[in-house]
Amino acid sequence: MPDTALLIVDVQSALVAEAHDAEACLTRVAELAGRAQAAGVPVLYLRQQVDLPGVPTELLDIHPAVAPQPDDIVLDKCSADSFLDTPLDGLLREHGVRRVVVTGFATEYCVDSTSRSALSHGYDLVLVADGHTTPERPADSPLPSAAQVIVHHNAVFATVAYAGRTIQVLPAEQVDFAAEPTAGQDLGARVSAQGSVQSGPQLASPLGSTFGTIADTGGPARARAGPRLGNECSFPVPEQNR
Secondary structure, eight states, rough: OEEEEEEOOBHHHHHHHHHHHHHHHHHHHHHHHHHHHHHTOOOEEEEOOOTTSSOOGGGOOOOOOOOOOTEEEEEEESSSTTTTTTSHHHHHTTTTEEEEEEEOOOIIIHHHHHHHHHHHHTOOEEEEEEEEOOBOOTTTTTSSSHHHHHHHHHHHHHOOOOOTTTTEEGGGGOOTTTSSOOOOOOBBOOOOOOOOOSSSSEOOOOTTEEEEBBBBOOSBBBBBBBBEEEEOOOOOOOOOOO
């Protein structure tokens, strides 16, 4: 993907210690980082400044499984939004970046906030469907499970509309840093400029309400709108949501 950067958000040892499917997620993010580096794509790490009494300082740093390389950039931040009060936007523009590939922790906090802020700052977005995670919940928690949160956010970004932006939700193995991004392909559901979905079956959220539409293509769920406006999604949808 020319004009692309990989963002790795808050993948810090102490933060991901209790995350869902953490080892597999870290492996996928590390593999993505290696491919990005090989393709000459900028890799930027965001590191949340946190105060966790009793936690060794080294555990607040980036997890060794995804350790930055010498040419990578590490930015500290104090907010869920990686663009807020950081030089991230300026650095991306210096590198001529138009599209960001987002991975990291935690799905519904910093990954969500950073993804939305990237779109609001004018960047196209690739959310790596299996490259972000969130803490596991206790079995008796009234909150959605970590797996449900991840599915929910993937589906939201598969259908949410940002004018003039292209959004893709792809598994790590389908992210191609060397390929030119395509735009305007009709892959099923189409979203109007007002954000209303014009075709495709509704997708039920893990909590039972409907929050979007995924086109029925006979394979992985996909949604995409017209040129420079819309979404492409390619990730497994649980049977109960089909």
